[in-house]
Amino acid sequence: xxxRYTAYATGAVDYVFATHDPAKHDEVDENAAREWSRQAQWDxxxxxxxxxxxxxxxxEFTAAYTLRGQKLRHRERAVFKMLAGKWIYHDGxxxxxxPVTRVEPRVGRNDPCHCGxxxxxxxxxxx
Numbered sequence: 001x002x003x004r005y006t007a008y009a010t011g012a013v014d015y016v017f018a019t020h021d022p023a024k025h026d027e028v029d030e031n032a033a034r035e036w037s038r039q040a041q042w043d044x045x046x047x048x049x050x051x052x053x054x055x056x057x058x059x060e061f062t063a064a065y066t067l068r069g070q071k072l073r074h075r076e077r078a079v080f081k082m083l084a085g086k087w088i089y090h091d092g093x094x095x096x097x098x099p100v101t102r103v104e105p106r107v108g109r110n111d112p113c114h115c116g117x118x119x120x121x122x123x124x125x126x127x
Contacts, residue, residue: 001047001059001078004089008033008063009042021081021090040065055082060095 007015013034020028043064050059057080064073078092107114113124 001050001061001080002045005042005045005061005063008037008040011037013037016089019086019088021083021088024091036067040067043071056080056090057082057087 004016004019007013007019011034013030016033016037017025017028017030043066046062046064048060048062050057052058058077059080060075060077062073062075064071066072075095075097076092077095079090080087081090082088107121107126109120109122109126111121113119113121113126115125117124
């Protein structure tokens with residue numbers, strides 16, 4: 001995974017295609033990949049976890065980059081296959097961020113206001 005990230009970062013996109021599953025080449029838009037590689041400023045790679053099971057490997061990673069002034073992050077769970085003694089990229093799925101969950105209890109309309117006024121929330125800060 002690190003070598004593929006480096007290839008994107010340095011514009012060596014031919015290496016990306018050389019390490020891509022030949023059975024899946026028709027799913028890759030080479031021009032778009034080259035353009036993405038050229039236009040982005042690559043800010044770093046973080047590998048979250050990796051595992052292997054026989055001839056299949058899983059790598060979950062985040063690639064950070066800046067495109068047109070906007071900082072972006074590409075998080076993926078990539079599947080690699082062993083082919084002719086080399087690991088090749090087979091497929092991957094985007095990893096969605098975890099939903100935000102409330103930690104503190106919700107303030108009800110009839111609860112005392114958190115500002116300490118002694119009024120009900122609905123008549124004070126909730127108004």
